[in-house]
Amino acid sequence: MTVLGAAAAPLLSVEGLSVEFRTRDGIVRALDRVGFEIRRGETVGVVGESGSGKSVTAFSIMRILDPAARITGGRAVFDGLDLLSATERELEGRRGRDLSMIFQNPRTALNPIRQVGRQIGDVLVRHAGASRGAVRSRAVELLAQVQIPDPERRYWAYPFELSGGMCQRVMIALALACGPSLLVADEPTTGLDVTTQAAIMDLIDDLARARRMATLLITHDLGLAALHCERIVVMHAGHVVESAPTAALFASPRHPYTAKLIAATPKPGVPLDELAAIPGGLPDLRGALPACRYSPRCERYAPFCDEPLPLQEPASGHTVACWKPL
Amino acid sequence: MDTLLEVASVSKRFPVAVKGAARGSEHFLQAVDDVSFSIGRGECVGLVGESGCGKSTLVKLITRLLDTSDGRIWFDGQDIGTVPADRFASMPQRALIQMVFQDPTDSLNPRFTAFDTIADPIRRLGGISGSRNLGKRVDALTDMVGLPRELLGRYPHQLSGGQKQRVGIARAVALEPRLLVLDEPTSALDVSVQAVILKLLDDLRRRLGMSYLFVSHDLNVVRLLADRVLVMYLGRIVERGPVSEVFERPRHPYTRALLSCVPDPGGGAAGRRIRLSGEPRSPIDPDPRVCRFYGRCPDGHDRCAQEMPLLHSVGLDHLAVGTAHVAACHLA
Numbered sequence: 001m002t003v004l005g006a007a008a009a010p011l012l013s014v015e016g017l018s019v020e021f022r023t024r025d026g027i028v029r030a031l032d033r034v035g036f037e038i039r040r041g042e043t044v045g046v047v048g049e050s051g052s053g054k055s056v057t058a059f060s061i062m063r064i065l066d067p068a069a070r071i072t073g074g075r076a077v078f079d080g081l082d083l084l085s086a087t088e089r090e091l092e093g094r095r096g097r098d099l100s101m102i103f104q105n106p107r108t109a110l111n112p113i114r115q116v117g118r119q120i121g122d123v124l125v126r127h128a129g130a131s132r133g134a135v136r137s138r139a140v141e142l143l144a145q146v147q148i149p150d151p152e153r154r155y156w157a158y159p160f161e162l163s164g165g166m167c168q169r170v171m172i173a174l175a176l177a178c179g180p181s182l183l184v185a186d187e188p189t190t191g192l193d194v195t196t197q198a199a200i201m202d203l204i205d206d207l208a209r210a211r212r213m214a215t216l217l218i219t220h221d222l223g224l225a226a227l228h229c230e231r232i233v234v235m236h237a238g239h240v241v242e243s244a245p246t247a248a249l250f251a252s253p254r255h256p257y258t259a260k261l262i263a264a265t266p267k268p269g270v271p272l273d274e275l276a277a278i279p280g281g282l283p284d285l286r287g288a289l290p291a292c293r294y295s296p297r298c299e300r301y302a303p304f305c306d307e308p309l310p311l312q313e314p315a316s317g318h319t320v321a322c323w324k325p326l
Numbered sequence: 327m328d329t330l331l332e333v334a335s336v337s338k339r340f341p342v343a344v345k346g347a348a349r350g351s352e353h354f355l356q357a358v359d360d361v362s363f364s365i366g367r368g369e370c371v372g373l374v375g376e377s378g379c380g381k382s383t384l385v386k387l388i389t390r391l392l393d394t395s396d397g398r399i400w401f402d403g404q405d406i407g408t409v410p411a412d413r414f415a416s417m418p419q420r421a422l423i424q425m426v427f428q429d430p431t432d433s434l435n436p437r438f439t440a441f442d443t444i445a446d447p448i449r450r451l452g453g454i455s456g457s458r459n460l461g462k463r464v465d466a467l468t469d470m471v472g473l474p475r476e477l478l479g480r481y482p483h484q485l486s487g488g489q490k491q492r493v494g495i496a497r498a499v500a501l502e503p504r505l506l507v508l509d510e511p512t513s514a515l516d517v518s519v520q521a522v523i524l525k526l527l528d529d530l531r532r533r534l535g536m537s538y539l540f541v542s543h544d545l546n547v548v549r550l551l552a553d554r555v556l557v558m559y560l561g562r563i564v565e566r567g568p569v570s571e572v573f574e575r576p577r578h579p580y581t582r583a584l585l586s587c588v589p590d591p592g593g594g595a596a597g598r599r600i601r602l603s604g605e606p607r608s609p610i611d612p613d614p615r616v617c618r619f620y621g622r623c624p625d626g627h628d629r630c631a632q633e634m635p636l637l638h639s640v641g642l643d644h645l646a647v648g649t650a651h652v653a654a655c656h657l658a
Binding site for chain 1: 586
C-alpha cells in the first residue's frame, strides 16, 4: 500500500472479501469487498456496530462460517496460503497452531464437561505432537502463563467452577498453546468487568509483544481499540469505511461514520448533551443497496455519493471509502 | 433534598453448603453487608462495582423481590423492609418502584406485542378500566418514549435493540413510579443508540420527577447521568459521594483502580493503570475484622487485616451527612 509498508510483507492480507448468507427471505450480502492487512507483531482493531460484519470477517478468515454462508470473492493470504481457497486438510494444519481465535463468550466456547487442563492438552496433542506425559506439565505451565492462580489445582477444574475472567484466561491459554503468529480475538472482554478487562487485555498485549504475535482485535468498544491497537479498521454494514493508524483516526477521522462513532462514545469531560447519536440503523442487507451503505444515514449525503465508492488515500496508511470525506 | 428511599444497615446472607465442612456447621455467603445510603426525590444515584460484588442482590432487596437478613428500608416514609417479599407484591408501593432491565431481548415476553407489554402493568396495577382508556394511556406512553405508534403491534423479534429498550422503559414508567431502578440499561445496545436512550432517561426523570438508581459497570456512562455514586466491593460500600468528587478525587484504592481501567477514547496512551493482582476474597463467612479489599489492594498493610475500615468523611467540604464524600479505607 505505502512505500514504507512494502518492505515488510504483511502476515495476513485480506483483499476483496465478499460473503453472502442464503436465508429464507433472500440473500444477505454481509461483506462486500472487505480488505485490510496485518503485519507481524501488529495489533489491528476492527470496530463497528453489531451487524457491521466484524465477526463474519473473523469467521471467514478462520473458515468457520455457518453452512448458510458463501464466500463469493476475495483472498485472505496468510503466510503464503490463501485461507479462503485452502482445502480443509491444509487448514487443519494451520488453525489452532499458526492462527487461532478467542471467542466472545468463554463459557459457551469451552467444553462444559471436560476439565480445562485436559482441553488445553487436547490442543497440544493434536498440533504440537506432545507426548501424553509431557502434556500435563505443559498445560499447567500455560495456565500459569495466563496468570491463573494455583494452576496445578485449576488444571482439574471444569469451566463452571471458574469465573468469567478465569474462563477467558483458559481460552487465551488454549489459543496461545502452540505459539500462533496470528491471534483473532472476537470481543475478548465483552461482558467482563473493567478491572478484569484491563487484566485480560494487558495479558494479550504482553504475550503478543513477547512473541511478536499479530492480533486482530474485534470490538464494538472504540475506547478499548484506542488503547490497544496500532491501527483501526472501521466497518459499517459489510464495508470497510475507513482504515488508519489509531492516533490519526482519532485526531482526524475522515469518514462521517467514524466521526459520529467517536462523538457517540462516552468519555470523561463530555456531558450528556454533547454526546452524539447516529440517526437511523444499518440498512437491510438483502435486495438493492446504495453504493455507499452509509448514505441513508449520512448528513453529508450528495447525489454524487451514489457513484461506485472510491477508496481514497488522503495520507499514507490512511484510507477512506467516501466521496465527501471530512 | 427530600429523601425518597432510605437504606439503613441492610445485609443479606444466603446459607450455603461448604465442601468438607464439619457436619452441622452453618455457612453463609454475605452478599450484602451493612449497606446504608439514601436517594433523594428527583435524584439519580449510580451504583458501580464488579460482577459478584452484590449489586444485583442489593437491587432485589430494594425492589423487594428478596427479604433482608438485617437492616431497614424506608420508601416514601414507610418501612417496606419488614414486609415479606410475597406480600409486598400486592402493596400500593409495588407500583411506585419499577425496573428497566439490562437485556431488552430477555426481559420482554416474546409472545407479547409491544402494546401488551406496555399495557400489562396498567392492567394489573394501574386501575384503568375500559379498552379505550387503556389504549389512550399506552399511546401516550409510546409517544413519551419516542416509539412510533405503528410499532405497537410488533413482537420483540420484529423490533431493534433500541426500540425494545424503549418498550421496556415505557413499561417501567407506565405506573408513574417514584423510583426507577436501571440495571445496565444501555450495555446491550450499540453505541449509536446509547446516547439516545440515555438522553431519553435523563429527560423522563426531569419530566416525571422520578428518582433513579442507576446500576452499571461502565463508569463513563454513570458519570453522564448520576448526581452521586456508590462504589461497592464484595458486599460493602467502599466509597460514596457526588459524582464529580468521586471521579476526580477517588479516595478508596478500589475506586482508583476501577477508574484507572476505564478506556478513554482519544485520551491517548494508557495512563498509570493500576493493576489489581490476586483474586477477590471469598464472600463466604468473611472475617468481619479484615478489609474486604485486603490481598488485592496495592496499598494494603497490617492494620487492614486487623480492623475493618468504616466509612468516614474524606470530602473537602463537609456537606450534609447523606451526600458527603465518604470512603472506607484506613489510608483515605
